[in-house]
Amino acid sequence: MDTQGNGLIEHFATEEKPFHFSDSGLDNVFLVGIRYFERPDGTYVAEIPAIKQLLNLIASDLVFSDAQLRGSEIRFLRKRLGLKSVEMAKHLSLDGSTLSRIEKEKQDFSVQVSQLMKLSYILLCEDMEMQESKKRLLQIINDHIKTRNSTKIVMKVSPENQWSELALAA
């Protein structure tokens, strides 16, 4: 801690005393290794280098976590994508007001919405760090795409009542 001539008290964020990055929009993000300043009015000013890389890293952490997203985390990922609420709602097959309530954590949502949000982020974001994941995801989808030689879709049921697609001759 160091008091400067301009009345600011300088702090250094450590693992023992990290800086709470509340303006990220998430209540559980803390930063270590940055300088921050306490003003005479009790507010804080943080000096954050490479801010966009930091935000992308937080997004990546959310997307690749096996935990279901919270509403505030959906809002964080949407804003990282730079999408308006109504635009994001279309990707999630929701209406804008429902997404708004979800983001404000006033409405529960399914695990499928959480997973769709994560997939949407991977596919829509322009973060170079995410490009490899995007390629792998598209490869998985491609591996499951079969070449269709007919316009007909023929499904056959087995004696065990299991449906499967009937392969047609070209």
Added chain:
Amino acid sequence: MIICQQARAAYRQAYRRVSSVGFRRLLLDAIEKSPGVANPETYHARFDHLERGLTTDDVIHGIEGSWHYEKRPIFNESHWQWKYQLAAKTIDDEDLTIIVAVDTANRTFEVITRWTPKEMD
């Protein structure tokens, strides 16, 4: 007295107002700086606005978007900083005012206030 005036003039020269083009470059440089790059233009943000529903991404979006000066830049002599008030938009296309204090001599800036006008009522 003369020395004081000369010193003041020297300070004013060092802390001269940057053009809108230069100002935009200063802000974008601060945001775009990659890790490992020496960055005097570091993003400084005052933290107390989350309750207004604004996040860091809204501020970045506002700065990167097509803002204009809401007021003429003013020089704050007590802090020796230029203050620029920008009219910008949030990601959700709501009006957003961003006040940025710039120390042009040291090329640092601080986002000190931002709000949507309707929330000021």
